[in-house]
Amino acid sequence: MTELHAIDAAADAIRAAAPAAAPAVGIVLGSGLGAVADAVTDAVDIPYGEIPGFPRPGVASHAGRLRLGTLGGAPVAVLQGRAHAYEGHGLADVVRPVRTLARLGCGTVILSNAAGSLRAEVGPGRLMLITDHINGTGLNPLAGPNEAALGERFFDMTSAYDAGLQDRLRDAARAESIDLAEGVYYWALGPSFETPAEIRAFRTLGADAVGMSTVPETIALRHMGVRVAAVSGITNLAAGMVAGSALDHAETMTRGSAMAGELARLLARCLTAWPQPSDRT
DSSP: OOHHHHHHHHHHHHHHHOTTOOOSEEEEEOTTOGGGGGGOEEEEEEEGGGSTTOOOOOSTTOOOEEEEEEETTEEEEEEEOOOOGGGTOOHHHHHHHHHHHHHHTOSEEEEEEEEEESSTTSOTTOEEEEEEEEEOSOOOTTOSSOOTTTOOSSOOOTTSSOHHHHHHHHHHHHHTTOOEEEEEEEEOOOSSOOOHHHHHHHHHHTOSEEESSSHHHHHHHHHTTOEEEEEEEEEEEOTTSSTTOOOOHHHHHHHHHHHHHHHHHHHHHHTTTOOOGGGOO
16 A cells, blocks of 8 residues: 555545544644643544554553544644654654645644753743754655655755744734744654753754654645644753753653643634635645
8 A cells, every 4th residue: 555545545534434524724732732632612533543544652641533623713633642753653654644634635734742942041831933943863754755646756845834824823922922932943763862962962053942753744744735833832941951850751741731721822813713815725
């Protein structure tokens, strides 16, 4: 089975389970942020286990469920949790859920994640708008034969994160009095957290936050011509930035859960009166 057939099989299963759903915007929820889905109205839930080809997340707080409904003014498809490359999944499996969102009709996808901050002034509890990324893994979900029906072999990544969507999120943050930081996201493979020396190196390269996801999904979505925006929930200052502190995933989940309500308000406001002319694909 080709990847295109796998994606279409997943999309067909979703349409069969929720025939009335017609999502225009996809949302991916990272570690600790699954409660954002509670703000979705008229919800229909489909467990990943009922969608062929969807990998099941192995990380606590990733529910492994697709929620279809409405958020703000937009019909949405919300992925509550994702699989990660560090769990042993191939990158084609990691990005298949977001590719499926695109095949369902989502011309826009907003990604979220939990991340560590490389800037002392952007501490835990802040949301950060991702303006660009650095792929520090050397991995790419498009390596191998190209699926021409999904996109061109070579394509531009100058504007990986859509400027119009960033403006909408900035406006939404102002309207909701949310202190939205901005910066460059560095994708590290994980699952181990980084060393202080690595964090210093990432900062020298121009990174503002570090995490273990999001970048492969962005690449796969841009390959398909989908508009992408992304927001990090800052859960901690990175290794070596706080003397005597050790990083652990429990803190990531706790901090992420605390920010889920704020992220839900940000997204709902962003999607109000959707779409504007600039949002049409």
